Amino acid sequence: MTVKKRKRKLSVETSRVGDSQLRIELSGRLGVDQVDKCEADLETAVESGLPPSVLIDLSGLNYLDTSGAMVLQLFKANAPANVQVSIQGGDALFESMLTLVVPEQVLAEPINKTDRKRNFVEDLGRTARAVGQDVGNIIGFVGQITKGLFFLLRRPGSLRLGDVFYYTHAVGVEGLPIVALIGLLLGMIMAFMSSLQLKSFGADIYVATLVAVAMVRELGPIMTSILVAGRSGSAFAAEIGTMKVNEEVDALEVMGYDPTLFLAIPKVIAAVLMVPILNLFAISAAIIGGMFVGVAGLDLTPYTYINQTMASFDIGDLFTSMAKSSLFGLLIAVIGCQKGFVVGGGAAGVGKATTGAVVAALFLIIVTDSVFAIIQYYFL
Amino acid sequence: MNQELSLTIPRPGEPIIEVENLSVQFGALEVLRDVSFQIKRGEIIVVVGGSGCGKTTLLRHIIGLRKPQGGSVRITGLDVHNSSGRQMRELRRNVGMLFQSGALLGSMTLAENVMLPMEDYTRLSRREMGLVANMKLSLVGLSGFQNHLPAEISGGMKKRAGLARAMALDPLVLFFDEPSAGLDPITSAELDELIIKLNKALGTTMVIVSHELASIFSIAHRVIMLDKSVKGIIAEGDPHWLKDNSPTPLVRNFFGRHTGGDAGESAQ
Numbered sequence: 340m341t342v343k344k345r346k347r348k349l350s351v352e353t354s355r356v357g358d359s360q361l362r363i364e365l366s367g368r369l370g371v372d373q374v375d376k377c378e379a380d381l382e383t384a385v386e387s388g389l390p391p392s393v394l395i396d397l398s399g400l401n402y403l404d405t406s407g408a409m410v411l412q413l414f415k416a417n418a419p420a421n422v423q424v425s426i427q428g429g430d431a432l433f434e435s436m437l438t439l440v441v442p443e444q445v446l447a448e449p450i451n452k453t454d455r456k457r458n459f460v461e462d463l464g465r466t467a468r469a470v471g472q473d474v475g476n477i478i479g480f481v482g483q484i485t486k487g488l489f490f491l492l493r494r495p496g497s498l499r500l501g502d503v504f505y506y507t508h509a510v511g512v513e514g515l516p517i518v519a520l521i522g523l524l525l526g527m528i529m530a531f532m533s534s535l536q537l538k539s540f541g542a543d544i545y546v547a548t549l550v551a552v553a554m555v556r557e558l559g560p561i562m563t564s565i566l567v568a569g570r571s572g573s574a575f576a577a578e579i580g581t582m583k584v585n586e587e588v589d590a591l592e593v594m595g596y597d598p599t600l601f602l603a604i605p606k607v608i609a610a611v612l613m614v615p616i617l618n619l620f621a622i623s624a625a626i627i628g629g630m631f632v633g634v635a636g637l638d639l640t641p642y643t644y645i646n647q648t649m650a651s652f653d654i655g656d657l658f659t660s661m662a663k664s665s666l667f668g669l670l671i672a673v674i675g676c677q678k679g680f681v682v683g684g685g686a687a688g689v690g691k692a693t694t695g696a697v698v699a700a701l702f703l704i705i706v707t708d709s710v711f712a713i714i715q716y717y718f719l
Numbered sequence: 720m721n722q723e724l725s726l727t728i729p730r731p732g733e734p735i736i737e738v739e740n741l742s743v744q745f746g747a748l749e750v751l752r753d754v755s756f757q758i759k760r761g762e763i764i765v766v767v768g769g770s771g772c773g774k775t776t777l778l779r780h781i782i783g784l785r786k787p788q789g790g791s792v793r794i795t796g797l798d799v800h801n802s803s804g805r806q807m808r809e810l811r812r813n814v815g816m817l818f819q820s821g822a823l824l825g826s827m828t829l830a831e832n833v834m835l836p837m838e839d840y841t842r843l844s845r846r847e848m849g850l851v852a853n854m855k856l857s858l859v860g861l862s863g864f865q866n867h868l869p870a871e872i873s874g875g876m877k878k879r880a881g882l883a884r885a886m887a888l889d890p891l892v893l894f895f896d897e898p899s900a901g902l903d904p905i906t907s908a909e910l911d912e913l914i915i916k917l918n919k920a921l922g923t924t925m926v927i928v929s930h931e932l933a934s935i936f937s938i939a940h941r942v943i944m945l946d947k948s949v950k951g952i953i954a955e956g957d958p959h960w961l962k963d964n965s966p967t968p969l970v971r972n973f974f975g976r977h978t979g980g981d982a983g984e985s986a987q
Contacts, residue, residue, distance in 0.1 A: 371837065371888055374847050404889035404921060409854045436920040444857030445850060449866035684870035685825035 349373040350399070351380035360392040361385070366399025369407030377410045389422045397429030408436045409445060416442035473699075480677040483599045484607060490600065499605050506609035510571045510668075514617055518566050522621035525562060526550050526628025534637055543637040547647035550629035551622075555652045555660050556715075559622040560614075561708060564667035567614055568700040572675035575606050576696035579679025580689040588680070603676040607669065614668030615661040622660070663711055667704050674700045728760070728795055728813075728891060735760040735795060735892060735924050736781065742789035743776055750776050752950040753790070756943060760891070763918055763925040765935050765958070767973070768945035774928045775819075775896055777945065781926065782816055782894055783807070794892065812840050815890040819897045821881030823869040829856060829880045830865035836887040855883040860909060875902045879910070886917070893917070895927040899934050907931065911938050932976055944970060 352364040363384055369377055385393075395411060397403065415424040426437060457465070491498050533549045579602055582588050588598050626648055633639040678696040682688045729735050736758040743751040750773040758764050766774045779785050781792050783799040792799040797810050823832045833852035837843055843851070853865055859879035869877055878901060885893055898914075899907040911934050917923050929935055935942060939958050946953035946969070954961055954970040962974035 371843070371851060372841055374841075374851065375843055378847065405854060405858065405886070406851045406889065409851065413850070432920050432922075435916065439858060439916060439920060440854055441857060441862075444862035445854045447853070447857070447863045450863040451866050451871075684868065687826040688870070 349376055349380075351377065351384065353384040355390070359390050360394060361390050362394045362396060364396045364399060366401075368402040369400055369410070370402055370404045371406035374406050374410055377407065381410070381414050389419065391422060393418065393422060393424045395424065395426045397426065397433055400429045400433065403429065403433045403436055405436060405439060408433075408440045409442075412437060412440045412442045413445065416446075476681055477674065477677055477699075480599075480603075480680065481673060484603060484673060487597065487600045487604050490597075491604065497600060498608075499601065502605035503608050506606050507613055509574070510567060510609050511613035511616060514567060514570055514613070515620060517570070518563055518617045518621050519624040521562060521566060522554075522559075522624030523628040525558065525621075526554065526625030526630075527632050528628075529553060529558075529625070530629035530632035531636070534632060538637065543633070543639060544643065544647050546633050546637060547626075547629060547639070547644045548651040550625055551648040551651040552656075554622045554625040555656050557708070557712075559618050559625070560660055560664040560667060561704065563614060563618045563621045563664060564671060564704045565701060567610065567617065567668065568671045568675075568697050568704065571606075571610065572671040572696050572700045573693045575672060575675030576678040576682075576692045577689055579603075579676055580682035580692045583680060583682045584685055584689060598680070599676075603672075603680075606676055607672040610668035610672035611665050612668075614671070615664040618660060618664035659711070659715065663708065666707060670703045670707065671700045674703065731761040731922055732759050734758065736926070737793040738777075738781065738790070739793075740790035741777070741780060741787050741792065743773065743780060743785075744788045749950055751780075751787075751945075754945075754951045755790075756952065756955065758924060758926060760924055761918065761922045763914065763927065763938050763940045765927045765929050765939040765942045766945065767929065767935060767942050768953075769947060772945040772947045773950070774945055778894055778896055778926065778928050782814060812836075812888060813891040814894070815885030815888070815892070816894040817878070817882045817885045817896065817898055819900065820874070821869070821877035821879075823877055823880055823884070825869050828866050828868055829861065829872070829883070832869070832880060833884045833887050835884065840888055851887070852883075855886055856880065858886070858913065859883045860906070875906055878902065879906070882910070882913075889921055890923065892924045892926065895925065895929070897928055897930070899929060899931040904933075907934060908937075914938050932974065935974075944973065 349365065349367045349369050352366070354362045354364075356362060361384070363381065365377075367373075395414075411426055415426065418424045529550050530546050534543065534546050537543055537545055537549075579588070582602070588602070591598050591601055626645075629648075630639075630641060630644045633644045634641055675696040678692040678699070682692045684691075734757040738757070739755050741751055741754040742749075754777065766777060768774050776785075780787050781794075781799070783792070786800050791801075794810060794814065797806050799807075799810070802810065823829070824835070827835075830849060830852040833855050834848045837848045837851060841848070849865075853862070856862060856865055859882050861876060861879055861883065864872065864876070864880070869880070872880070878898065882895075882898070895914075898910055902910065914925055914927075915938055918925055925938075927938070935958050941956060942954075942958045942961065943952055944954040944961075945951065954965055954967060956965075958974055961970050963971070965971050965974075
């Protein structure tokens, strides 16, 4: 095969013909890699002032591309009105290359002149407005979900039962291993850390109480919800967000389906049912983890440990824990789906929605938990 | 041929892309079997065929996005699937691809998208890259849209911006996957005109996957027609000649747009 190598050098020679003409001879290669050199050399060539006529000679050029043509055309366009710049010579194709580039279009101002650099006050205002819009959107979406649920009460056949089972499996069964593992480890850590202190008072048996009370009242629901928000809340947002970007949500609407009923309700039902069950598993795993430490490190018998655990909380505590988890599940699913439905702007939008879903769910879980704590303290 | 430092480029009219016995399989499904052809530097080649015959698959294997089960693809003499990282980097600098949807990065403005290859391969300043990006956008009729995000423009505009990005470094070879799909006839004709202009002015080799007959007849120097039943090339040549003289009725029907034949069906 006959081959040639690209010559990568550009040479710019200038000569003056009397006081009236400046001749600039270009040779070698003028491509995108030579744009900076060509600009600088042309600037140097005209440093001592421009005569009435400037001739740019391309006879020595062996390569010119659109970027090179742009530099020449911009030089010509930027010359003062009383200076005549002409470009000539070189390959016949160079002329068509030069005609492709229109300097006015290259220098055209952006149509949307929005300056993307904003100041602090403007950012603060925009953020406040966005938060307000977010809250409004969430309230609106809760309304849509409620409407959907009432509709289901009238027409239970409209519930996509297959989807409910699918998401029940995704949230519950697939989430169980990680929830149980984290619960087990958390129970062991709590038991170990508390035993270091309680041992010195001879109160080893209260390790069981501490683990059980902490898990049932606070840590169980919170830990389970955080894991579900990270696993499933983000997945809900990403799934619906991608469907939105691909116009699948619009297609459902055009076909006469209510996207909330079709996409959101099965996920909400699955989360509301599964998070309390996962919570139960997390509590059980933590108690087992605590028992390992109690039996191995504190010489407690499994029977004593379990007895002490059973005596530390009543059925009311467990019921509150389950109710809390259920509410957290509702929050996770509603926020995840809502963030998915408001996605805009392609892949980046899906990423933002996913992050937003997890952050908002975690925030609301903590706020709701605080409200629960106050209610429990004052009213129960 | 020097494969170490600088790419060696064939002269116009000599083969720049060589596909030899390319075989592609997805699991049990065989898509291409022993496909061989050459593309000369400066040619505009259009790959045609019915849906599912392997046009896009062929394109993705030529540019090295997928590794074939058999055969080889060489661009400027370099084996696309078995070259060193350095050689591939040099090769990729000289190859541009327009994807079906434009494939713009959503978090960047159009100008930033077009500047991406320049940031990686040139030492131009931000201002110079901005000027080149504006110029490339103006070539595809998007002058003034440099600050827009991809989400703010239409599908056709995204495709044109994708072309501007593909042309950012004035590559030796440009690949197009369905460039006319989703474009109005006027924009589509303008794009064809731009393809011809770039081909004439820069000698850019164009490899295009397309269904648009009007576009094929106006731009193609040569077509390669694939067919599902033979899992390879059923016809190759000038589309005008094939339309009237091909011995295969399916090929004549495809280019003549007769309703009696469907290129997606078996050639048997």
